[in-house]
Amino acid sequence: MTSYHPRNTKPMRDSPRCGAKTRRGTPCQAPAVAGKRRCRMHGGAKGSGAPKGNQNALKHGRHTAHSKETRLLIRAFVQRTREIIEEI
Numbered sequence: 001m002t003s004y005h006p007r008n009t010k011p012m013r014d015s016p017r018c019g020a021k022t023r024r025g026t027p028c029q030a031p032a033v034a035g036k037r038r039c040r041m042h043g044g045a046k047g048s049g050a051p052k053g054n055q056n057a058l059k060h061g062r063h064t065a066h067s068k069e070t071r072l073l074i075r076a077f078v079q080r081t082r083e084i085i086e087e088i
Contacts, residue, residue, distance in 0.1 A: 018042050 018028040018039035033044030061067055
């Protein structure tokens, strides 16, 4: 779905496309940045993305292995308690 405008040279038309999902839900048709898989608007530009050592994802610890295991044990305990109560 590349347009054939005079400024679109053959290398431009043949370059790999970004493919990130747009707001419309269709793949982005912009050319990917050289050596990357995304275009400049979807993260291929220099300096894009989170900084190294980003701590923003460590806000609460809800998704750590320990907390997931704890929730699993609590869920099993509650289920077993319900089974015991139904037996009575």
